Amino acid sequence: MQLLLYGVLLTFVVFAALAVAFLRDILSAIIAFAGFSFGVAIVYILLRAPDVALTEAAVGAGVTTVLFLLAIVRTVRPGGDRLFERVAWGPAIIATGLVGVLLTTVRSLPTIGDPTSPVATSEITRYYLENAYPQTEVENVVTAILAAYRGFDTLGEAAVVLAAGLAVLVVLRKEVYV
Amino acid sequence: MSATDGSLSAYVESTIIMTTVRVVSPFVFTFGLFVMFHGAESAGGGFQGGAIVASSIIMLAFAFGIEPTREWLDDSVIRLLVGVGATTFVGIGIGALAFDGAFLEYAAYGISHGVKYGIELVELGIGAIVAGVIVSLFMNLAGGFNHDSGGDDA
Structure with missing residues:
Protein backbone atom coordinates (compact mmCIF):
# COMPACT_ATOMS: atom_id res chain seq x y z
CA MET A 1 0.00 0.00 0.00
CA GLN A 2 2.75 2.40 1.05
CA LEU A 3 4.78 1.24 -1.94
CA LEU A 4 1.88 1.90 -4.31
CA LEU A 5 1.50 5.42 -2.89
CA TYR A 6 5.20 6.11 -3.40
CA GLY A 7 4.97 4.74 -6.92
CA VAL A 8 2.01 6.93 -7.87
CA LEU A 9 3.51 10.05 -6.26
CA LEU A 10 6.98 9.63 -7.73
CA THR A 11 5.55 8.96 -11.18
CA PHE A 12 3.43 12.10 -10.84
CA VAL A 13 6.46 14.13 -9.74
CA VAL A 14 8.60 12.89 -12.64
CA PHE A 15 5.88 13.62 -15.20
CA ALA A 16 5.26 17.06 -13.68
CA ALA A 17 8.99 17.81 -13.96
CA LEU A 18 9.01 16.67 -17.61
CA ALA A 19 5.94 18.82 -18.25
CA VAL A 20 7.76 21.86 -16.81
CA ALA A 21 10.64 21.22 -19.19
CA PHE A 22 8.61 20.58 -22.34
CA LEU A 23 5.42 22.66 -22.10
CA ARG A 24 5.60 25.58 -24.52
CA ASP A 25 3.26 27.92 -22.67
CA ILE A 26 5.08 29.40 -19.67
CA LEU A 27 1.87 29.71 -17.65
CA SER A 28 1.22 25.97 -18.03
CA ALA A 29 4.84 25.26 -17.10
CA ILE A 30 4.48 27.31 -13.91
CA ILE A 31 1.32 25.44 -12.93
CA ALA A 32 3.07 22.13 -13.62
CA PHE A 33 5.95 23.34 -11.44
CA ALA A 34 3.55 24.09 -8.59
CA GLY A 35 2.14 20.57 -9.00
CA PHE A 36 5.69 19.18 -8.92
CA SER A 37 6.45 21.03 -5.65
CA PHE A 38 3.21 19.84 -4.11
CA GLY A 39 3.96 16.22 -5.06
CA VAL A 40 7.44 16.49 -3.58
CA ALA A 41 5.95 17.97 -0.38
CA ILE A 42 3.67 14.93 0.00
CA VAL A 43 6.65 12.63 -0.60
CA TYR A 44 8.44 14.43 2.27
CA ILE A 45 5.43 13.85 4.53
CA LEU A 46 5.49 10.13 3.69
CA LEU A 47 9.21 10.13 4.52
CA ARG A 48 8.33 11.58 7.97
CA ALA A 49 9.91 14.97 7.34
CA PRO A 50 6.99 17.33 8.08
CA ASP A 51 9.23 20.36 8.63
CA VAL A 52 10.72 20.10 5.15
CA ALA A 53 7.29 19.30 3.70
CA LEU A 54 5.81 22.50 5.16
CA THR A 55 8.62 24.56 3.69
CA GLU A 56 8.30 22.90 0.28
CA ALA A 57 4.52 23.39 0.20
CA ALA A 58 4.60 27.02 1.38
CA VAL A 59 7.66 28.25 -0.51
CA GLY A 60 7.92 25.85 -3.46
CA ALA A 61 4.28 25.44 -4.36
CA GLY A 62 2.98 28.76 -3.00
CA VAL A 63 5.31 31.73 -2.96
CA THR A 64 7.60 30.75 -5.87
CA THR A 65 4.60 30.14 -8.11
CA VAL A 66 3.21 33.58 -7.33
CA LEU A 67 6.56 35.27 -7.98
CA PHE A 68 6.88 33.43 -11.31
CA LEU A 69 3.34 34.52 -12.22
CA LEU A 70 4.28 38.13 -11.47
CA ALA A 71 7.32 37.78 -13.71
CA ILE A 72 5.46 36.36 -16.73
CA VAL A 73 2.83 39.11 -16.61
CA ARG A 74 5.57 41.21 -18.22
CA THR A 75 6.24 38.77 -21.06
CA VAL A 76 4.28 37.87 -24.18
CA ARG A 77 3.00 34.42 -25.06
CA PRO A 78 4.77 32.64 -27.90
CA GLY A 79 2.72 32.37 -31.07
CA GLY A 80 1.51 29.15 -32.67
CA ASP A 81 -0.54 26.42 -31.08
CA ARG A 82 2.02 23.71 -30.49
CA LEU A 83 1.58 22.30 -26.98
CA PHE A 84 5.16 21.16 -26.44
CA GLU A 85 8.53 22.72 -27.06
CA ARG A 86 10.77 21.13 -29.68
CA VAL A 87 13.38 18.91 -28.07
CA ALA A 88 16.90 20.32 -28.30
CA TRP A 89 18.85 17.09 -28.68
CA GLY A 90 22.25 18.28 -27.48
CA PRO A 91 21.14 19.48 -24.04
CA ALA A 92 18.68 16.55 -23.80
CA ILE A 93 21.50 14.03 -24.24
CA ILE A 94 23.70 15.82 -21.69
CA ALA A 95 20.83 15.97 -19.17
CA THR A 96 19.94 12.31 -19.68
CA GLY A 97 23.59 11.35 -19.26
CA LEU A 98 23.80 13.34 -16.02
CA VAL A 99 20.64 11.68 -14.69
CA GLY A 100 22.11 8.28 -15.63
CA VAL A 101 25.33 9.01 -13.72
CA LEU A 102 23.37 10.20 -10.68
CA LEU A 103 21.12 7.13 -10.78
CA THR A 104 24.18 4.88 -10.31
CA THR A 105 24.59 6.35 -6.81
CA VAL A 106 21.05 5.34 -5.77
CA ARG A 107 22.25 1.81 -5.04
CA SER A 108 24.52 3.03 -2.24
CA LEU A 109 21.69 4.82 -0.41
CA PRO A 110 20.28 3.04 2.67
CA THR A 111 16.74 1.71 2.41
CA ILE A 112 13.99 3.86 3.95
CA GLY A 113 13.76 3.29 7.72
CA MET B 1 -1.73 39.99 -26.45
CA SER B 2 0.79 42.41 -25.00
CA ALA B 3 0.60 42.74 -21.24
CA THR B 4 3.66 44.93 -20.93
CA ASP B 5 1.82 48.24 -20.63
CA GLY B 6 0.86 49.07 -17.05
CA SER B 7 1.86 46.70 -14.32
CA LEU B 8 -1.64 45.95 -13.06
CA SER B 9 -3.35 45.08 -16.33
CA ALA B 10 -3.39 41.41 -15.29
CA TYR B 11 -5.81 42.08 -12.44
CA VAL B 12 -9.33 40.83 -13.04
CA GLU B 13 -11.99 41.39 -10.41
CA SER B 14 -13.67 38.11 -9.62
CA THR B 15 -16.43 37.64 -7.07
CA ILE B 16 -15.61 33.97 -6.63
CA ILE B 17 -11.94 34.62 -5.86
CA MET B 18 -12.73 37.56 -3.57
CA THR B 19 -15.31 35.60 -1.58
CA THR B 20 -13.07 32.54 -1.29
CA VAL B 21 -10.09 34.61 -0.17
CA ARG B 22 -12.25 36.54 2.31
CA VAL B 23 -13.27 33.26 3.95
CA VAL B 24 -9.96 31.38 3.69
CA SER B 25 -7.31 34.01 4.40
CA PRO B 26 -8.02 34.51 8.16
CA PHE B 27 -7.61 30.77 8.67
CA VAL B 28 -4.40 30.68 6.63
CA PHE B 29 -3.05 33.64 8.62
CA THR B 30 -3.93 31.96 11.93
CA PHE B 31 -2.41 28.67 10.78
CA GLY B 32 0.78 30.54 9.88
CA LEU B 33 0.95 32.07 13.36
CA PHE B 34 0.26 28.62 14.86
CA VAL B 35 3.11 27.05 12.89
CA MET B 36 5.39 29.90 14.00
CA PHE B 37 4.44 29.84 17.70
CA HIS B 38 4.08 26.08 17.96
CA GLY B 39 7.27 25.26 16.05
CA ALA B 40 8.97 24.18 19.26
CA GLU B 41 6.42 21.46 20.00
CA SER B 42 5.39 20.27 16.55
CA ALA B 43 6.50 20.46 12.96
CA GLY B 44 7.18 23.97 11.75
CA GLY B 45 8.99 27.04 12.89
CA GLY B 46 9.79 30.56 11.85
CA PHE B 47 10.61 29.93 8.20
CA GLN B 48 7.51 27.87 7.48
CA GLY B 49 5.18 30.03 9.57
CA GLY B 50 6.52 33.21 8.03
CA ALA B 51 6.00 31.85 4.52
CA ILE B 52 2.40 30.85 5.32
CA VAL B 53 1.60 34.25 6.89
CA ALA B 54 3.08 35.97 3.83
CA SER B 55 1.02 33.80 1.48
CA SER B 56 -2.18 34.87 3.25
CA ILE B 57 -1.27 38.51 2.49
CA ILE B 58 -0.34 37.64 -1.11
CA MET B 59 -3.73 35.93 -1.42
CA LEU B 60 -5.43 39.20 -0.44
CA ALA B 61 -3.36 41.08 -3.02
CA PHE B 62 -4.36 38.53 -5.67
CA ALA B 63 -8.05 38.84 -4.89
CA PHE B 64 -8.43 42.56 -4.25
CA GLY B 65 -5.63 43.97 -6.39
CA ILE B 66 -2.11 44.94 -5.49
CA GLU B 67 -2.60 48.70 -5.17
CA PRO B 68 -5.49 48.50 -2.64
CA THR B 69 -3.44 46.00 -0.62
CA ARG B 70 -0.45 48.32 -0.71
CA GLU B 71 -2.61 51.18 0.57
CA TRP B 72 -3.95 48.97 3.36
CA LEU B 73 -0.56 47.57 4.33
CA ASP B 74 2.06 50.23 3.80
CA ASP B 75 5.57 49.31 2.66
CA SER B 76 7.03 51.00 5.72
CA VAL B 77 5.05 48.64 8.01
CA ILE B 78 6.58 45.64 6.25
CA ARG B 79 10.08 47.11 6.46
CA LEU B 80 9.53 47.78 10.16
CA LEU B 81 8.47 44.14 10.61
CA VAL B 82 11.64 42.88 8.91
CA GLY B 83 13.78 45.26 10.97
CA VAL B 84 12.17 44.23 14.25
CA GLY B 85 12.62 40.53 13.38
CA ALA B 86 16.31 40.90 12.54
CA THR B 87 16.93 43.06 15.62
CA THR B 88 15.23 40.47 17.85
CA PHE B 89 17.39 37.63 16.54
CA VAL B 90 20.69 39.53 16.72
CA GLY B 91 19.68 41.23 19.98
CA ILE B 92 19.07 37.93 21.75
CA GLY B 93 22.40 36.67 20.45
CA ILE B 94 24.36 39.70 21.60
CA GLY B 95 22.37 40.00 24.82
CA ALA B 96 23.76 36.64 25.94
CA LEU B 97 27.25 38.15 25.77
CA ALA B 98 26.23 40.69 28.40
CA PHE B 99 25.45 37.80 30.77
CA ASP B 100 28.93 36.27 30.30
CA GLY B 101 27.63 33.69 27.83
CA ALA B 102 28.60 32.86 24.28
CA PHE B 103 26.81 34.42 21.31
CA LEU B 104 23.26 32.98 21.20
CA GLU B 105 23.80 30.96 24.41
CA TYR B 106 20.24 31.23 25.75
CA ALA B 107 21.09 29.52 29.04
CA ALA B 108 23.28 32.50 29.93
CA TYR B 109 20.22 34.63 30.65
CA GLY B 110 19.60 32.62 33.81
CA ILE B 111 15.79 32.69 33.56
CA SER B 112 13.99 29.42 34.20
CA HIS B 113 13.10 27.79 30.85
CA GLY B 114 15.38 30.45 29.36
CA VAL B 115 16.54 28.24 26.48
CA LYS B 116 12.98 27.49 25.46
CA TYR B 117 11.92 31.14 25.52
CA GLY B 118 15.08 32.09 23.65
CA ILE B 119 14.30 29.58 20.91
CA GLU B 120 10.69 30.74 20.69
CA LEU B 121 11.70 34.39 20.39
CA VAL B 122 14.29 33.61 17.73
CA GLU B 123 11.67 31.65 15.79
CA LEU B 124 9.30 34.63 15.96
CA GLY B 125 12.11 36.89 14.76
CA ILE B 126 12.79 34.58 11.81
CA GLY B 127 9.06 34.47 11.08
CA ALA B 128 8.88 38.27 10.98
CA ILE B 129 11.90 38.46 8.63
CA VAL B 130 10.61 35.78 6.26
CA ALA B 131 7.01 37.06 6.17
CA GLY B 132 8.15 40.64 5.65
CA VAL B 133 10.70 39.85 2.95
CA ILE B 134 8.31 37.62 0.98
CA VAL B 135 5.52 40.21 1.08
CA SER B 136 7.93 42.98 0.12
CA LEU B 137 9.40 40.85 -2.72
CA PHE B 138 5.87 40.36 -4.03
CA MET B 139 4.82 43.97 -3.70
CA ASN B 140 8.01 45.36 -5.23
CA LEU B 141 8.16 42.91 -8.12
CA ALA B 142 4.51 43.69 -8.83
CA GLY B 143 5.27 47.40 -8.73
CA GLY B 144 8.10 47.04 -11.24
CA PHE B 145 10.75 49.58 -11.97
CA ASN B 146 10.61 53.02 -10.47
CA HIS B 147 10.95 54.86 -13.75
CA ASP B 148 10.95 58.34 -12.32
CA SER B 149 14.12 57.80 -10.31
CA GLY B 150 15.83 59.69 -13.12
CA GLY B 151 18.63 58.97 -15.55
CA ASP B 152 19.20 56.11 -17.94
CA ASP B 153 20.12 52.76 -16.50
CA ALA B 154 23.62 51.73 -17.40
Whole structure:
Protein backbone atom coordinates (compact mmCIF):
# COMPACT_ATOMS: atom_id res chain seq x y z
CA MET A 1 0.00 0.00 0.00
CA GLN A 2 2.75 2.40 1.05
CA LEU A 3 4.78 1.24 -1.94
CA LEU A 4 1.88 1.90 -4.31
CA LEU A 5 1.50 5.42 -2.89
CA TYR A 6 5.20 6.11 -3.40
CA GLY A 7 4.97 4.74 -6.92
CA VAL A 8 2.01 6.93 -7.87
CA LEU A 9 3.51 10.05 -6.26
CA LEU A 10 6.98 9.63 -7.73
CA THR A 11 5.55 8.96 -11.18
CA PHE A 12 3.43 12.10 -10.84
CA VAL A 13 6.46 14.13 -9.74
CA VAL A 14 8.60 12.89 -12.64
CA PHE A 15 5.88 13.62 -15.20
CA ALA A 16 5.26 17.06 -13.68
CA ALA A 17 8.99 17.81 -13.96
CA LEU A 18 9.01 16.67 -17.61
CA ALA A 19 5.94 18.82 -18.25
CA VAL A 20 7.76 21.86 -16.81
CA ALA A 21 10.64 21.22 -19.19
CA PHE A 22 8.61 20.58 -22.34
CA LEU A 23 5.42 22.66 -22.10
CA ARG A 24 5.60 25.58 -24.52
CA ASP A 25 3.26 27.92 -22.67
CA ILE A 26 5.08 29.40 -19.67
CA LEU A 27 1.87 29.71 -17.65
CA SER A 28 1.22 25.97 -18.03
CA ALA A 29 4.84 25.26 -17.10
CA ILE A 30 4.48 27.31 -13.91
CA ILE A 31 1.32 25.44 -12.93
CA ALA A 32 3.07 22.13 -13.62
CA PHE A 33 5.95 23.34 -11.44
CA ALA A 34 3.55 24.09 -8.59
CA GLY A 35 2.14 20.57 -9.00
CA PHE A 36 5.69 19.18 -8.92
CA SER A 37 6.45 21.03 -5.65
CA PHE A 38 3.21 19.84 -4.11
CA GLY A 39 3.96 16.22 -5.06
CA VAL A 40 7.44 16.49 -3.58
CA ALA A 41 5.95 17.97 -0.38
CA ILE A 42 3.67 14.93 0.00
CA VAL A 43 6.65 12.63 -0.60
CA TYR A 44 8.44 14.43 2.27
CA ILE A 45 5.43 13.85 4.53
CA LEU A 46 5.49 10.13 3.69
CA LEU A 47 9.21 10.13 4.52
CA ARG A 48 8.33 11.58 7.97
CA ALA A 49 9.91 14.97 7.34
CA PRO A 50 6.99 17.33 8.08
CA ASP A 51 9.23 20.36 8.63
CA VAL A 52 10.72 20.10 5.15
CA ALA A 53 7.29 19.30 3.70
CA LEU A 54 5.81 22.50 5.16
CA THR A 55 8.62 24.56 3.69
CA GLU A 56 8.30 22.90 0.28
CA ALA A 57 4.52 23.39 0.20
CA ALA A 58 4.60 27.02 1.38
CA VAL A 59 7.66 28.25 -0.51
CA GLY A 60 7.92 25.85 -3.46
CA ALA A 61 4.28 25.44 -4.36
CA GLY A 62 2.98 28.76 -3.00
CA VAL A 63 5.31 31.73 -2.96
CA THR A 64 7.60 30.75 -5.87
CA THR A 65 4.60 30.14 -8.11
CA VAL A 66 3.21 33.58 -7.33
CA LEU A 67 6.56 35.27 -7.98
CA PHE A 68 6.88 33.43 -11.31
CA LEU A 69 3.34 34.52 -12.22
CA LEU A 70 4.28 38.13 -11.47
CA ALA A 71 7.32 37.78 -13.71
CA ILE A 72 5.46 36.36 -16.73
CA VAL A 73 2.83 39.11 -16.61
CA ARG A 74 5.57 41.21 -18.22
CA THR A 75 6.24 38.77 -21.06
CA VAL A 76 4.28 37.87 -24.18
CA ARG A 77 3.00 34.42 -25.06
CA PRO A 78 4.77 32.64 -27.90
CA GLY A 79 2.72 32.37 -31.07
CA GLY A 80 1.51 29.15 -32.67
CA ASP A 81 -0.54 26.42 -31.08
CA ARG A 82 2.02 23.71 -30.49
CA LEU A 83 1.58 22.30 -26.98
CA PHE A 84 5.16 21.16 -26.44
CA GLU A 85 8.53 22.72 -27.06
CA ARG A 86 10.77 21.13 -29.68
CA VAL A 87 13.38 18.91 -28.07
CA ALA A 88 16.90 20.32 -28.30
CA TRP A 89 18.85 17.09 -28.68
CA GLY A 90 22.25 18.28 -27.48
CA PRO A 91 21.14 19.48 -24.04
CA ALA A 92 18.68 16.55 -23.80
CA ILE A 93 21.50 14.03 -24.24
CA ILE A 94 23.70 15.82 -21.69
CA ALA A 95 20.83 15.97 -19.17
CA THR A 96 19.94 12.31 -19.68
CA GLY A 97 23.59 11.35 -19.26
CA LEU A 98 23.80 13.34 -16.02
CA VAL A 99 20.64 11.68 -14.69
CA GLY A 100 22.11 8.28 -15.63
CA VAL A 101 25.33 9.01 -13.72
CA LEU A 102 23.37 10.20 -10.68
CA LEU A 103 21.12 7.13 -10.78
CA THR A 104 24.18 4.88 -10.31
CA THR A 105 24.59 6.35 -6.81
CA VAL A 106 21.05 5.34 -5.77
CA ARG A 107 22.25 1.81 -5.04
CA SER A 108 24.52 3.03 -2.24
CA LEU A 109 21.69 4.82 -0.41
CA PRO A 110 20.28 3.04 2.67
CA THR A 111 16.74 1.71 2.41
CA ILE A 112 13.99 3.86 3.95
CA GLY A 113 13.76 3.29 7.72
CA ASP A 114 16.85 1.07 7.83
CA PRO A 115 17.88 0.95 11.52
CA THR A 116 21.48 0.14 10.62
CA SER A 117 21.91 3.10 8.26
CA PRO A 118 24.79 5.47 9.11
CA VAL A 119 22.33 8.28 9.93
CA ALA A 120 20.42 6.21 12.49
CA THR A 121 23.48 4.76 14.20
CA SER A 122 25.57 7.94 14.13
CA GLU A 123 26.88 9.27 17.42
CA ILE A 124 25.65 12.77 16.58
CA THR A 125 22.07 11.60 15.96
CA ARG A 126 22.08 9.78 19.28
CA TYR A 127 23.48 12.83 21.08
CA TYR A 128 20.77 15.13 19.74
CA LEU A 129 17.95 12.66 20.39
CA GLU A 130 19.10 12.08 23.97
CA ASN A 131 20.05 15.62 24.93
CA ALA A 132 17.85 17.95 22.90
CA TYR A 133 14.91 17.84 25.27
CA PRO A 134 16.80 17.94 28.61
CA GLN A 135 19.02 20.77 27.38
CA THR A 136 16.51 22.95 25.51
CA GLU A 137 13.05 21.84 26.77
CA VAL A 138 11.87 21.95 23.16
CA GLU A 139 10.03 18.88 21.92
CA ASN A 140 10.75 19.30 18.23
CA VAL A 141 14.37 18.21 17.79
CA VAL A 142 14.55 19.92 14.40
CA THR A 143 13.69 23.27 15.99
CA ALA A 144 16.13 22.62 18.84
CA ILE A 145 18.97 21.99 16.39
CA LEU A 146 18.07 24.89 14.09
CA ALA A 147 17.55 27.55 16.74
CA ALA A 148 19.86 26.42 19.53
CA TYR A 149 22.67 24.02 18.55
CA ARG A 150 23.01 25.55 15.09
CA GLY A 151 21.70 29.00 15.97
CA PHE A 152 24.60 30.75 14.30
CA ASP A 153 23.90 28.97 10.98
CA THR A 154 20.25 29.95 11.23
CA LEU A 155 21.29 33.57 11.78
CA GLY A 156 23.22 33.25 8.52
CA GLU A 157 20.11 31.96 6.76
CA ALA A 158 18.05 34.84 8.12
CA ALA A 159 20.75 37.22 6.84
CA VAL A 160 20.46 35.64 3.38
CA VAL A 161 16.68 36.20 3.35
CA LEU A 162 17.21 39.78 4.51
CA ALA A 163 19.83 40.31 1.80
CA ALA A 164 17.37 39.04 -0.84
CA GLY A 165 14.80 41.59 0.27
CA LEU A 166 17.32 44.43 0.29
CA ALA A 167 18.69 43.40 -3.11
CA VAL A 168 15.25 43.62 -4.70
CA LEU A 169 14.70 47.05 -3.18
CA VAL A 170 18.04 48.24 -4.55
CA VAL A 171 17.69 46.65 -8.00
CA LEU A 172 14.16 47.99 -8.49
CA ARG A 173 15.34 51.35 -7.13
CA LYS A 174 12.63 51.64 -4.52
CA GLU A 175 15.28 52.90 -2.16
CA VAL A 176 18.57 54.46 -3.09
CA TYR A 177 21.21 52.93 -0.86
CA VAL A 178 24.14 53.17 -3.24
CA MET B 1 -1.73 39.99 -26.45
CA SER B 2 0.79 42.41 -25.00
CA ALA B 3 0.60 42.74 -21.24
CA THR B 4 3.66 44.93 -20.93
CA ASP B 5 1.82 48.24 -20.63
CA GLY B 6 0.86 49.07 -17.05
CA SER B 7 1.86 46.70 -14.32
CA LEU B 8 -1.64 45.95 -13.06
CA SER B 9 -3.35 45.08 -16.33
CA ALA B 10 -3.39 41.41 -15.29
CA TYR B 11 -5.81 42.08 -12.44
CA VAL B 12 -9.33 40.83 -13.04
CA GLU B 13 -11.99 41.39 -10.41
CA SER B 14 -13.67 38.11 -9.62
CA THR B 15 -16.43 37.64 -7.07
CA ILE B 16 -15.61 33.97 -6.63
CA ILE B 17 -11.94 34.62 -5.86
CA MET B 18 -12.73 37.56 -3.57
CA THR B 19 -15.31 35.60 -1.58
CA THR B 20 -13.07 32.54 -1.29
CA VAL B 21 -10.09 34.61 -0.17
CA ARG B 22 -12.25 36.54 2.31
CA VAL B 23 -13.27 33.26 3.95
CA VAL B 24 -9.96 31.38 3.69
CA SER B 25 -7.31 34.01 4.40
CA PRO B 26 -8.02 34.51 8.16
CA PHE B 27 -7.61 30.77 8.67
CA VAL B 28 -4.40 30.68 6.63
CA PHE B 29 -3.05 33.64 8.62
CA THR B 30 -3.93 31.96 11.93
CA PHE B 31 -2.41 28.67 10.78
CA GLY B 32 0.78 30.54 9.88
CA LEU B 33 0.95 32.07 13.36
CA PHE B 34 0.26 28.62 14.86
CA VAL B 35 3.11 27.05 12.89
CA MET B 36 5.39 29.90 14.00
CA PHE B 37 4.44 29.84 17.70
CA HIS B 38 4.08 26.08 17.96
CA GLY B 39 7.27 25.26 16.05
CA ALA B 40 8.97 24.18 19.26
CA GLU B 41 6.42 21.46 20.00
CA SER B 42 5.39 20.27 16.55
CA ALA B 43 6.50 20.46 12.96
CA GLY B 44 7.18 23.97 11.75
CA GLY B 45 8.99 27.04 12.89
CA GLY B 46 9.79 30.56 11.85
CA PHE B 47 10.61 29.93 8.20
CA GLN B 48 7.51 27.87 7.48
CA GLY B 49 5.18 30.03 9.57
CA GLY B 50 6.52 33.21 8.03
CA ALA B 51 6.00 31.85 4.52
CA ILE B 52 2.40 30.85 5.32
CA VAL B 53 1.60 34.25 6.89
CA ALA B 54 3.08 35.97 3.83
CA SER B 55 1.02 33.80 1.48
CA SER B 56 -2.18 34.87 3.25
CA ILE B 57 -1.27 38.51 2.49
CA ILE B 58 -0.34 37.64 -1.11
CA MET B 59 -3.73 35.93 -1.42
CA LEU B 60 -5.43 39.20 -0.44
CA ALA B 61 -3.36 41.08 -3.02
CA PHE B 62 -4.36 38.53 -5.67
CA ALA B 63 -8.05 38.84 -4.89
CA PHE B 64 -8.43 42.56 -4.25
CA GLY B 65 -5.63 43.97 -6.39
CA ILE B 66 -2.11 44.94 -5.49
CA GLU B 67 -2.60 48.70 -5.17
CA PRO B 68 -5.49 48.50 -2.64
CA THR B 69 -3.44 46.00 -0.62
CA ARG B 70 -0.45 48.32 -0.71
CA GLU B 71 -2.61 51.18 0.57
CA TRP B 72 -3.95 48.97 3.36
CA LEU B 73 -0.56 47.57 4.33
CA ASP B 74 2.06 50.23 3.80
CA ASP B 75 5.57 49.31 2.66
CA SER B 76 7.03 51.00 5.72
CA VAL B 77 5.05 48.64 8.01
CA ILE B 78 6.58 45.64 6.25
CA ARG B 79 10.08 47.11 6.46
CA LEU B 80 9.53 47.78 10.16
CA LEU B 81 8.47 44.14 10.61
CA VAL B 82 11.64 42.88 8.91
CA GLY B 83 13.78 45.26 10.97
CA VAL B 84 12.17 44.23 14.25
CA GLY B 85 12.62 40.53 13.38
CA ALA B 86 16.31 40.90 12.54
CA THR B 87 16.93 43.06 15.62
CA THR B 88 15.23 40.47 17.85
CA PHE B 89 17.39 37.63 16.54
CA VAL B 90 20.69 39.53 16.72
CA GLY B 91 19.68 41.23 19.98
CA ILE B 92 19.07 37.93 21.75
CA GLY B 93 22.40 36.67 20.45
CA ILE B 94 24.36 39.70 21.60
CA GLY B 95 22.37 40.00 24.82
CA ALA B 96 23.76 36.64 25.94
CA LEU B 97 27.25 38.15 25.77
CA ALA B 98 26.23 40.69 28.40
CA PHE B 99 25.45 37.80 30.77
CA ASP B 100 28.93 36.27 30.30
CA GLY B 101 27.63 33.69 27.83
CA ALA B 102 28.60 32.86 24.28
CA PHE B 103 26.81 34.42 21.31
CA LEU B 104 23.26 32.98 21.20
CA GLU B 105 23.80 30.96 24.41
CA TYR B 106 20.24 31.23 25.75
CA ALA B 107 21.09 29.52 29.04
CA ALA B 108 23.28 32.50 29.93
CA TYR B 109 20.22 34.63 30.65
CA GLY B 110 19.60 32.62 33.81
CA ILE B 111 15.79 32.69 33.56
CA SER B 112 13.99 29.42 34.20
CA HIS B 113 13.10 27.79 30.85
CA GLY B 114 15.38 30.45 29.36
CA VAL B 115 16.54 28.24 26.48
CA LYS B 116 12.98 27.49 25.46
CA TYR B 117 11.92 31.14 25.52
CA GLY B 118 15.08 32.09 23.65
CA ILE B 119 14.30 29.58 20.91
CA GLU B 120 10.69 30.74 20.69
CA LEU B 121 11.70 34.39 20.39
CA VAL B 122 14.29 33.61 17.73
CA GLU B 123 11.67 31.65 15.79
CA LEU B 124 9.30 34.63 15.96
CA GLY B 125 12.11 36.89 14.76
CA ILE B 126 12.79 34.58 11.81
CA GLY B 127 9.06 34.47 11.08
CA ALA B 128 8.88 38.27 10.98
CA ILE B 129 11.90 38.46 8.63
CA VAL B 130 10.61 35.78 6.26
CA ALA B 131 7.01 37.06 6.17
CA GLY B 132 8.15 40.64 5.65
CA VAL B 133 10.70 39.85 2.95
CA ILE B 134 8.31 37.62 0.98
CA VAL B 135 5.52 40.21 1.08
CA SER B 136 7.93 42.98 0.12
CA LEU B 137 9.40 40.85 -2.72
CA PHE B 138 5.87 40.36 -4.03
CA MET B 139 4.82 43.97 -3.70
CA ASN B 140 8.01 45.36 -5.23
CA LEU B 141 8.16 42.91 -8.12
CA ALA B 142 4.51 43.69 -8.83
CA GLY B 143 5.27 47.40 -8.73
CA GLY B 144 8.10 47.04 -11.24
CA PHE B 145 10.75 49.58 -11.97
CA ASN B 146 10.61 53.02 -10.47
CA HIS B 147 10.95 54.86 -13.75
CA ASP B 148 10.95 58.34 -12.32
CA SER B 149 14.12 57.80 -10.31
CA GLY B 150 15.83 59.69 -13.12
CA GLY B 151 18.63 58.97 -15.55
CA ASP B 152 19.20 56.11 -17.94
CA ASP B 153 20.12 52.76 -16.50
CA ALA B 154 23.62 51.73 -17.40
